[in-house]
Structure formats: C-alpha cells, structure tokens
Amino acid sequence: MSDTDADADASPATESNALRTPIVAVLGHVDHGKTTLLDKIRGSAVSEGEAGAITQHIGATAVPLETVSQMAGSLVKPEDFDLPGLLFIDTPGHHSFSTLRSRGGALADIAIVVVDVNDGFQPQTLEALDILKRTGTPFVVAANKIDTTPGWNPQDGSPIQGSYDSQSDSARGRLDENLYEIIGNLSDEGFSADLYWRVQNFQKNVGVVPLSAMTGEGIPDLLAVLMGLSQRYMKEEMEIDVSGPGAGTVLEVKEERGFGATVDVVLYDGSVREDDVIVVGGVNGPIVTEVRALLQPRPNAEIRTEKRFDKVEEVRAAAGIKIAAPDLDDAMAGAPIRVVRDRSEEEVIEDVTSELAEIEVDTADEGVVVKADTLGSLEAMANALKEAEVPILRAEVGDVAPRDVAVASTAREMENKVILGFSVDVLPNAEDELETSEVRLFRDDVIYQLVEEYEEFIDERQRAQQETVMDKIIRPCRFRILEDHVFRQSGPAVVGVEVMSGTLKNNTNVAKWEGNKPTRVGQLSGIQEQGEDVSEVRAGNRVSIAIDGPTVGRQIEEGDELWTELPEKHAKILEQELSDEIPADELEALTGYLNKHRRRDPFWGK
Numbered sequence: 001m002s003d004t005d006a007d008a009d010a011s012p013a014t015e016s017n018a019l020r021t022p023i024v025a026v027l028g029h030v031d032h033g034k035t036t037l038l039d040k041i042r043g044s045a046v047s048e049g050e051a052g053a054i055t056q057h058i059g060a061t062a063v064p065l066e067t068v069s070q071m072a073g074s075l076v077k078p079e080d081f082d083l084p085g086l087l088f089i090d091t092p093g094h095h096s097f098s099t100l101r102s103r104g105g106a107l108a109d110i111a112i113v114v115v116d117v118n119d120g121f122q123p124q125t126l127e128a129l130d131i132l133k134r135t136g137t138p139f140v141v142a143a144n145k146i147d148t149t150p151g152w153n154p155q156d157g158s159p160i161q162g163s164y165d166s167q168s169d170s171a172r173g174r175l176d177e178n179l180y181e182i183i184g185n186l187s188d189e190g191f192s193a194d195l196y197w198r199v200q201n202f203q204k205n206v207g208v209v210p211l212s213a214m215t216g217e218g219i220p221d222l223l224a225v226l227m228g229l230s231q232r233y234m235k236e237e238m239e240i241d242v243s244g245p246g247a248g249t250v251l252e253v254k255e256e257r258g259f260g261a262t263v264d265v266v267l268y269d270g271s272v273r274e275d276d277v278i279v280v281g282g283v284n285g286p287i288v289t290e291v292r293a294l295l296q297p298r299p300n301a302e303i304r305t306e307k308r309f310d311k312v313e314e315v316r317a318a319a320g321i322k323i324a325a326p327d328l329d330d331a332m333a334g335a336p337i338r339v340v341r342d343r344s345e346e347e348v349i350e351d352v353t354s355e356l357a358e359i360e361v362d363t364a365d366e367g368v369v370v371k372a373d374t375l376g377s378l379e380a381m382a383n384a385l386k387e388a389e390v391p392i393l394r395a396e397v398g399d400v401a402p403r404d405v406a407v408a409s410t411a412r413e414m415e416n417k418v419i420l421g422f423s424v425d426v427l428p429n430a431e432d433e434l435e436t437s438e439v440r441l442f443r444d445d446v447i448y449q450l451v452e453e454y455e456e457f458i459d460e461r462q463r464a465q466q467e468t469v470m471d472k473i474i475r476p477c478r479f480r481i482l483e484d485h486v487f488r489q490s491g492p493a494v495v496g497v498e499v500m501s502g503t504l505k506n507n508t509n510v511a512k513w514e515g516n517k518p519t520r521v522g523q524l525s526g527i528q529e530q531g532e533d534v535s536e537v538r539a540g541n542r543v544s545i546a547i548d549g550p551t552v553g554r555q556i557e558e559g560d561e562l563w564t565e566l567p568e569k570h571a572k573i574l575e576q577e578l579s580d581e582i583p584a585d586e587l588e589a590l591t592g593y594l595n596k597h598r599r600r601d602p603f604w605g606k
C-alpha cells in the first residue's frame, strides 16, 4: 500500500483483503423515497436541496461498514463482516435504470426497490422490476413510508419488530394490508416474495422490508438484509484484484471550475491512479487521455451534490470518483471507462469500442431520429421503439442539434420527420431550424410516455388521412325500385326505392348490371324521405329519388336492382385500405359489386 496516501484511507476499499464494496442500486417510482432513504442512511439532506425534490441524475455514495453498523445497531455487528461497506447508487425515478451497465451486465450487484406502501406499484416500479429480471440482479423491496399509516406511532430508528410491537391493532392491520398488496403485486410479476423475516433463501425469494425513510424505523433491518445477502451470496464476486487496471462506468459528464469537463464514475473493478492513461467512451468514439486529478467524495457524501472533494492519488473499486482529465467534453454518460496501465492502448481501445458496439442501435434507411442523455437511456429508448415497431434512422447521445433537424427533414414520410428526445435539451440554433422546418420534436423524461406521445401523433395523422379519403371517396350502395312507385317517367325519372345495403348519396352515378357489364343509367339528382330533401340515406330505408337521364320502361323498370357506380380506383381503396372502417352492410355492397366485375375481369379493382 506504499503508493496510497493518507487521504485514500477514507475509501472503504483500501484494506488489503481485496474484497470490494458491493454496489447497491436504489430504484423505484418518482417520490417513493429513494433519496430520503439514502439521506437517512448517510445522515445528509440531499433530497431537500433538489429542485422540486426530484433527482435528475444518478449519484453514488460510499457508506463504510462502521456507518452501516452504527445505523443498524445490534442487527449488524462489524466483526461478522469482512465487506468494507456498501456503495449506494441513487437513481431518478423518472429515468430508466438501464443506464447502469458494466461489461455488458448490470453495474449493481444488488438493488433496493423502493415502494411507497400507500401508493403501491407504479409504472417505474414495474420498469425497475423488468430490468432487474432481465439482468438477473438480486433485490429487496423497501416498503417505505410506513409512518404515514393512519394511527401510526413512530419509533425513530427502531428495528421493525420493536416498531410493530408499539402499534395499535388497527394501525398494524392497515399496514399489513398494504404489505400483502405489495407481495401480491410482486407475485403477479413472477417473483415469489414475503416479509423478509419469513424468507429463508434470499436467492429464491424476494424479501420485503417495511420501513420509513423519514423516521428511520426498519432501516436497521434493511441494512442487515443487504449486508447479509452480500456477505453470504456475493463474497466470491467481491473478490477482485484491487491493484489491477480500473474498469468503471461514467455516470455523468460535468464542468468543474478549474478542471473543465470532468466525469463522475463508478469504479467497479481494479484501481485508478493519478497519471494513469484512460480510455473513455465518447460521442465520437473512444477518448484516450491521462488522469490529471482524482477527486473523491468523503465517505457518506453524495458525489452528485458534494462540494468538497479530497484529491487522492489512487482509488480502488468499488467507489464513486470524479476524474479530471483533458478532452473529456465528448465523454458519454453510461459509457465504459478503462485504465490502460500495463496493457497496450490499442487493446483497451478495442475493449471500449466493442463494449460500445454492444449498445449500438439497429437503424433503418427510413425512420425517426432519437436523442437521449446517456447511452443506457438511448438503449432503453431503442428497445421501447423496437417493441412499438417504430424504425430508427439515427440514434445518438446528446442534446438536439441543428444536424439532427437536418437529418430528420430528409425523411420521405411525415411520420419520420420526427426527433424523439429523452431527457435532452434543444440547442438554441436547433430551435430556429425546428421552427422553419417540417420536423416535429417530441420530448419527455419518461420513456414510455415519449413513445406514447409519438404513437398518438401517428394515430391522429392516420385518422385525419382516412377521414379526408372517406370524404372524397364514392361509397358502394345497392338499391331496388319498388313496384307501383313510379311518380314520373322521365326528366328526371322519380321512383320509390328501398336501400338494400350501403348508403345512397345524392349526386352519384347510378348503374345497372346487364349481363357482365354495368351500364350507367343516369345521375341521382334528389332524395326525399317522407317529403323532406335529404343528401343521403342508409340501408333499410325507403325513399323517393330523382334520376336524371333514364326513362322508366326503357333504361330502368319497376323492380330493377340498381347500384351506385364505383370508379375502379375507389373500389380498390375501399377494399384494400378501408374495409375495416366501413359498416358491414356497405362491405356487403362492395363485395357484391366487386364480384360482379370480377366475373368478367378477375383483376378489376386489384
């Protein structure tokens, strides 16, 4: 440890045992209490300082074993553990957690899914569970805000058993009801779950820990479960070569006074030292640079909000660390970062490139433009769009730039002249371009909402298009001249008819089938229903109509079956595009008309 200075001892991972800190991701729906829970554990007030109390970026906090055992009291005895503590990753509830990758897997070793006991499962709860399922990450559920149960008698900082014992039967009953609802919801999602003290095997079953991030009751239990789980099932995975070249994931790219662009990183393997050459995934490919300064947040401090960093010479996994180095402006949140050290630079660049390639999105020749704030969210967007069968022309990390507008405007179809922006800003000059182009921009901070907004736009457009088509198109109709209902022979002929199928409209051409051919007999010039002029009449009704052209007894007769004459093009559109939109009787008229034509010409209207 000769090259480690005194400052670095603040890192929980500097002991020679080479067991790294487990990485614990805190996930859950907006406002369910993730940041407050971490605040309670680390003794800070990050949540209160957040704009609108909403977490915008992923953060990291190293909590040493001593702090954990202080909080957990008798439930966590430091001598029972040889893990150095826990590294907590806070995530924004409105954001997808898949930002957190490491070498193709999940960055977190373990997760806490925070669920508000009163609010229950919400969209981001499900999103979090989906990702945990996909990545096979073990997790516990923190059933938070138990103090809001009506009639609750708070027991600050107490283990849950003591807290339970101090409640009235009715308060306990209410809480139990909510807890069983959560257990039921978990089982609906395919997880076998129970209250944590009933769980024997945490690898098979999900433990639910009732707690309050506000009063701290139940938090000792949560910490005991996390420590127990890590120590028991993950010790092997925690054994790393702490002096090997570091590997990590970029959480955020930030300007820091005096340093320029810096990256906040979660280091999950090896170590990083001052003057190490590093390779970082960037918007325009891997960036090779040299570490100028390693800035470590103090223990129990959130890297996201910390103002005072200790400058250190070396950091060992697992840790949250701010790295200052030249040329980091184009670094990408969510991208890999690797220390070169005794390997060849090419080899490490290759490593980073292939990891970036894993996340690359399938693109098509025609599709929408996607922008997202991090690689992980870009990947999540791409997955969501694939599921919704929306093709992507180009997908990139970064704010909406003029170039994106230019690319989107080259699309042929209006529905592809679109930019979908997830958690990104619009650069001022792109704003101007958007105003003068046909390109539409959709922006949101929730992936599924962004996809939904776009789908609504598509539906709306299709509906509008169909309506204009329907307005312009001639619709099929079959009708019959009634016996003894001839009111005028000709000029125009006025007869009583019954509409058999479809809708009869004024000003349409009337045809009669003779042999295999329709003959136009004239044009409808008036419809009267019970003495009133109408412009159309539905199947099943009897009306009198005036037809310009024919004479009754010559071109038409009592009892004749007549049809609205359909242009071939209209018949084709009706059959191929609108057959789901028109009523059954009209479809029958259409089929009848087509069949008659096709007896002569099988390809008519095709």
Ligand SMILES: Nc1nc2c(ncn2[C@@H]2O[C@H](COP(=O)(O)OP(=O)(O)OP(=O)(O)O)[C@@H](O)[C@H]2O)c(=O)[nH]1
Pocket (backbone or CB within 6 Å): 028, 029, 030, 031, 032, 033, 034, 035, 036, 037, 047, 053, 054, 055, 056, 091, 092, 093, 094, 144, 145, 146, 147, 148, 211, 212, 213, 214, 215
């Ligand atoms: N009564 C009570 N309120 C709580 C508890 N935990 C959190 N809150 C409150 O719930 C609100 C949201 O808490 P946060 O910790 O910011 O929630 P979050 O999950 O981090 O939210 P995002 O970061 O936006 O996803 C705040 O007003 C907290 O004070 C709890 O256990 N009891």
Ligand SMILES: [Mg+2]
Pocket (backbone or CB within 6 Å): 034, 035, 036, 053, 054, 055, 091, 092, 093
């Ligand atoms: Mg938060």
